[in-house]
Amino acid sequence: MSNREPVPFAQWDEPEGEWTLPGACPVRSNRTLMLEAAARFLFPTVLVFSVYLLIVGHYAPGGGFPGGLVAGLAFVLRYIAGGESEGAEIGSRFVVRPPVLMGLGLLVAVVSALAPAAFGAPVLASAKVSFDIPLIGTVDLVSSLLIDIGVYLLIIGVVLDLLRSLGSGIERDAREAAGEEAGP
Amino acid sequence: MSTLVTLPVLLPILGAALTVLAARSARTQRLIGIVVLAAVSVVAAVLLVAADRTGPVVAELGGWPAPVGIVLVADRLSALLLLISTVVTLAVLVYAIGQRISDYGRETASTTFHPIFLLLSTGVSLAYLTGDLFSLFVAFEIMLAASYVLITRRTNASRIRSGMTYVIISLTSSLLFLTTIALVYAATGTVNLADLAGRVAALPEGLRTLLSMLTIVTFGIKAAMVPLHFWLPDSYPNAPAPVTALFAGLLTKVGVYALLRTQTLVFPGTGPSTVLLVLAVLTMVVGALGALAQDDLNRLLSFLLVSHIGFMLFGLAVYDARGAGGTALYIVHHITVQATLFLVSGLITRRTGTVSIDAMGGLARRSPALAVLFAVPALTLAGIPPTSGFVAKLALLQAGATGGAATAVVAGFVVLASLLTLYAMVRVWVRVFWGTEKEPLPDPDPTDELVVGTARASRPMYAATVALVAVSTAIAVAAGPLSAITEQAGADLMARTPYIEAVLG
Numbered sequence: 164m165s166n167r168e169p170v171p172f173a174q175w176d177e178p179e180g181e182w183t184l185p186g187a188c189p190v191r192s193n194r195t196l197m198l199e200a201a202a203r204f205l206f207p208t209v210l211v212f213s214v215y216l217l218i219v220g221h222y223a224p225g226g227g228f229p230g231g232l233v234a235g236l237a238f239v240l241r242y243i244a245g246g247e248s249e250g251a252e253i254g255s256r257f258v259v260r261p262p263v264l265m266g267l268g269l270l271v272a273v274v275s276a277l278a279p280a281a282f283g284a285p286v287l288a289s290a291k292v293s294f295d296i297p298l299i300g301t302v303d304l305v306s307s308l309l310i311d312i313g314v315y316l317l318i319i320g321v322v323l324d325l326l327r328s329l330g331s332g333i334e335r336d337a338r339e340a341a342g343e344e345a346g347p
Numbered sequence: 348m349s350t351l352v353t354l355p356v357l358l359p360i361l362g363a364a365l366t367v368l369a370a371r372s373a374r375t376q377r378l379i380g381i382v383v384l385a386a387v388s389v390v391a392a393v394l395l396v397a398a399d400r401t402g403p404v405v406a407e408l409g410g411w412p413a414p415v416g417i418v419l420v421a422d423r424l425s426a427l428l429l430l431i432s433t434v435v436t437l438a439v440l441v442y443a444i445g446q447r448i449s450d451y452g453r454e455t456a457s458t459t460f461h462p463i464f465l466l467l468s469t470g471v472s473l474a475y476l477t478g479d480l481f482s483l484f485v486a487f488e489i490m491l492a493a494s495y496v497l498i499t500r501r502t503n504a505s506r507i508r509s510g511m512t513y514v515i516i517s518l519t520s521s522l523l524f525l526t527t528i529a530l531v532y533a534a535t536g537t538v539n540l541a542d543l544a545g546r547v548a549a550l551p552e553g554l555r556t557l558l559s560m561l562t563i564v565t566f567g568i569k570a571a572m573v574p575l576h577f578w579l580p581d582s583y584p585n586a587p588a589p590v591t592a593l594f595a596g597l598l599t600k601v602g603v604y605a606l607l608r609t610q611t612l613v614f615p616g617t618g619p620s621t622v623l624l625v626l627a628v629l630t631m632v633v634g635a636l637g638a639l640a641q642d643d644l645n646r647l648l649s650f651l652l653v654s655h656i657g658f659m660l661f662g663l664a665v666y667d668a669r670g671a672g673g674t675a676l677y678i679v680h681h682i683t684v685q686a687t688l689f690l691v692s693g694l695i696t697r698r699t700g701t702v703s704i705d706a707m708g709g710l711a712r713r714s715p716a717l718a719v720l721f722a723v724p725a726l727t728l729a730g731i732p733p734t735s736g737f738v739a740k741l742a743l744l745q746a747g748a749t750g751g752a753a754t755a756v757v758a759g760f761v762v763l764a765s766l767l768t769l770y771a772m773v774r775v776w777v778r779v780f781w782g783t784e785k786e787p788l789p790d791p792d793p794t795d796e797l798v799v800g801t802a803r804a805s806r807p808m809y810a811a812t813v814a815l816v817a818v819s820t821a822i823a824v825a826a827g828p829l830s831a832i833t834e835q836a837g838a839d840l841m842a843r844t845p846y847i848e849a850v851l852g
Contacts, residue, residue, distance in 0.1 A: 262458055266367030273361045277353075286353040287409040 195244070202244035209237035217315050218308070227311030231318025238319070242326050261327060264320030272313025275306070348397060352406035352419045354390045355429055355472035358383050359465040366461040373454055376461045377444050383465060384437040387472065391430035394421040399832060403849035405478070413478065413850045414539035420478040422846055423836035424675055428604055429475045431679045434818060435596050435686045436468050438811045442690055443589035445807030459496060467493035467593070474601045478850050480528050480538040483605060487524065487569070491517045494598060497590045498582065506585045513582035520568035527561040534558065541850035543613045544843055559614040563606065563622070570602030572660060573630040576653045580637065583652075584645030584702070588693020591645060595652050596686030600678050603659045607674055611840040612847075616666050619754050623664030628760045630657030635767035643702045644692050644775065648685070651728065651771060654764055655681055661757055662743050665750040672837025673742035676830055680727075680739040680822055687724040687815040694812060695721065695779065697804050700788035704775060709784030716809075718780045723816050725776065727823075729769035735822035740765060742830060 213234035220226030279288040289307035296302055362383035369375040397404050403422035407413065421429070443464070447455070470490030477483050495517070499510040532538055534554060535546040547555060564575070571579040579599070583591050610616075610623075634654025641647035659681070662674030692702075694717055699707045711718040723734075730736035740761065747758030822829060839845045 262367050262370055266364045266370075266462075269360060269364035269367065273357055273364060277357055277361075280350040280353075285407055285410040286350055286357070289409065 198244045202240050206237050206241055209240070210234055213237065213315075217311055220311055221303070221305045221308065227314030228318060230311070231315040232322070234315070234319050235322025238323060238326060242330055261320045261324035264316050264323065266320075268313045268315065268317030268320060270313070271316065272310045275309035275313065278309075279306075348404055349406040351390055351394060351397075352404050352421050352476060353408070355387045355394075355433070355476065356419070356469055358387050358390075359469040359472065363462040363465040363469070366465065367458070370458045373457075376457070380440050380444075380461050380465060381437065384433055384440060384468065387468070388430065388433045388437060391426060391433050395423070395426035395430055395832075397421075398423050398426045399835070402845055405849050412852070414537050414542035417482055418478040418539070418541075418850055419473075419476040420846065420850055421476055422849070423832055423839060424604075424607075425475040427675065427832060427836065428600070428678060428682075429472060431682050431818075432471055432475070432597050432600075433468070435682055435815065436471070436593065438815045438818075439589050439593045439596070439686060439690070440464060441814075442592070442693075442808050442811035443587075445805045445809075445811065446587070446589060446693070448807070449803055449805035459500065463493045463496045464593075467497065471597050471601055475604060478540050480531060480540060480543065480609075484521070484524055484528055487601075487605075488521060490598065490601065491521065494594060498586045498594070500590075501587075509582045509585040512578050516568065516578040516582075520565055523561070523568070524565045527558065527565055530561070531558055539850070540608070540612055541847045544615075544847055547613050555614065559610070560622075562609050562614070563626075566602045566606040566609070567626070568602075570599050570606060570656050570660075571653050572626055572656055573633045573653065576630065576634070576656075579653060580641075580646050580649040583649045584643060588689060588696070592686040592689035592693070595649065595689050596682045599652065599656060600659075600682050603656060603663075603674070603678060606660075607663055607671065607840070610663060611671060612843055615841075615843065619666050619750055620664045621753070623660055624753060624757050627657045627660035627664050628757055630654065630660060631760055631764035632657075632767075635764045635771070638771045639767065639774070642704050644695065644704055644707075644779070645689070645702050647704070647771060647775065648688050648692060651768055652685055654768065655685070655728070657764065658740070658743060658761060661754075661761060662746060664757070665746045665754045666841075667746065667750060668834065668838040668841045669742070669746035670750060670754075670837065671840045672830070672834040673739070673746045675836050676742050676833040677739040679829070679833070680735040680819070683815060683819045683822060684724050684727045684736065687812060687819060688721075688728065690808075690812045690815065691717070691721045691724060694804055694808060698787060699779075699785075700790065704778050706788060707779045707785060708782040709780070711780035712784055720809075720812055720816065721780070722776065724819060725772040727819055729772050730765045731769070733823055735819050735826070738823055738826040738830065742833070 213230045215230075216225035216233055217227055217230035218225075220230065276287050279290075280286050287307075289305050291306070292304045294302045294304065362379050365379050366376045369379065394404055398421050403420050404426075405413075405421075406419040408417045408419065411417070443460070447457070447460075467490055470486050470488075470493060473486035474483060474490065477486055495510075495514050498513055499507060502510065528538060531543065531547075534550055535543060537543055537546060547558070550558075568575045568578075583594055586594065610620075631654050634650050634652070634657060638647050638650035638654065641650060655677075659674045659677050662670045662672075662677060664670070665673075695707070695710065696702050698710060698714060698717065701707065727734035727736040730740040743761060744758050747754045747761065
């Protein structure tokens with residue numbers, strides 16, 4: 164029937180583990196203590212900042228796209244600090260496959276664009292809810308925040324996919340090429 | 348009703364999201380793609396009926412009225428083109444699924460193909476429906492970004508080179524488009540097409556001509572108008588058959604649609620446009636002569652595609668209701684027939700293992716069904732009565748004959764280009780299907796999807812091709828009501844008021 168091999172789908176798309184900084188890296192010269200330490204502090208801070216950007220986006224500069232990019236940069240920082248060491252591919256370790264994040268983000272955005280139509284409002288219309296939160300004051304939540312959340316997830320997915328394909332993917336290819344040359 | 352207008356744009360995105368999530372189940376992905384495109388076809392048909400009965404259907408996104416907000420408008424022209432485009436897209440998807448199954452088996456999934464394919468469909472739908480110059484740019488970008496992926500998927504070095512040509516040309520034209528939008532906005536303070544219709548008229552003559560020419564060049568690149576066509580025969584033939592069919596069927600025609608819309612709504616002329624008439628003649632003749640010089644079947648079809656873009660430009664250049672209506676009818680006919688021809692070419696190359704016409708021969712004896720499948724769209728493209736090509740060309744020729752001396756002369760070139768098309772097609776027929784039978788060539792590169800040697804073609808591939816031939820026949824059968832709609836669409840385009848009143852209220 165077919166003279167070709169099926170596409171080896173699982174080989175490159177399988178989740179490989181968790182996101183971690185290197186616990187034990189055999190090649191010391193490849194590590195930079197300063198960057199690793201800074202990354203540990205910066206990673207959560209940058210993520211919180213990205214969520215802030217996401218939420219203020221409706222009235223102030225920010226929104227899902229910049230928020231997602233900033234969050235993506237946090238992962239880039241972590242990838243650069245953790246880098247690639249032999250046997251521990253930090254950059255390619257995900258619990259969630261990036262395409263799933265992209266798909267989810269797109270789904271959330273489209274569904275929240277269509278949802279107003281179910282209530283008889285025009286597509287993409289938005290509603291506003293105000294909360295009085297002690298210490299913070301009045302917070303306005305707009306339903307179009309959902310679209311921003313979708314975009315936020317989508318952009319994180321894109322950045323992670325780029326890290327995987329153009330970061331660790333290229334390093335892995337290079338290592339395989341080097342291995343072939345050294346091998347028999 | 349207004350929610351319905353947004354569905355052709357939003358449903359494919361929804362489908363794209365779901366197919367990304369269902370990346371591990373090939374069956375689910377295929378089902379989602381087919382269901383979504385079938386649903387969009389139904390929506391487009393409903394929109395066409397509604398637009399024909401009660402005038403343009405308008406959706407104001409987020410409830411913001413034009414010209415502040417973004418509007419989606421389905422009038423006769425856009426609903427009709429949306430319908431035929433989606434039907435063709437659906438058929439091409441079925442063909443692509445069939446090709447995938449016959450090459451790789453039933454159970455292999457693809458992470459990219461289905462989402463990207465649906466996103467391309469989103470871009471096409473948005474381009475037809477948008478009532479806003481900037482959204483039109485966004486639509487082109489969605490369409491092009493998806494096409495970059497499709498043209499360079501599973502590729503090799505030589506195809507990367509031709510893919511690069513395509514990407515660079517498209518990026519250049521996008522840049523030009525963006526610059527044009529900036530200039531239009533600076534001059535008028537709006538990007539809403541209906542609003543522009545009024546404001547551009549108040550601009551000085553020179554500025555208006557400049558903006559008009561810029562849009563002609565921008566959309567001319569996308570539509571592959573001579574002398575801006577050179578990228579097309581170089582890049583389209585280097586993609587797998589279903590992708591080429593989709594690009595050839597839809598992408599250039601979206602460029603023609605944008606040209607038709609902007610030239611009639613925003614930059615209306617008073618009589619036949621000399622510039623467009625000259626460009627139309629050049630496009631028709633250069634494309635047809637180029638086709639005669641080709642040995643590669645797909646390149647030949649690509650040159651014919653360029654040639655027939657000239658026919659549509661001609662209808663627009665005549666600049667009256669008949670001409671615009673003729674162009675609309677021609678686009679409908681040509682989307683179907685050009686996609687069919689590329690799909691058939693894909694089936695032929697799977698039989699012969701080559702795209703070179705010289706290396707083929709005697710195919711009619713080995714597969715008579717294929718011979719019939721090629722003959723029908725080939726004659727349709729050439730415009731032999733009673734096919735849809737004849738009906739569409741007749742509409743154009745009538746417009747040319749009544750448009751004045753200049754258009755009557757150009758109508759002569761339409762006949763000439765039709766004869767050249769017929770000659771090219773007969774030449775292909777004689778060399779591919781008659782003559783001594785030649786042995787099929789083996790697959791030169793198993794990792795490449797372009798030429799797949801003597802791989803078998805599964806049933807969905809034939810079914811999709813036959814379905815498109817049937818659609819093209821249906822266009823000829825329904826020529827009466829269809830040309831009534833396109834004539835009315837042409838009258839709407841020239842009158843401009845139905846569109847403007849529907850959008851601005």
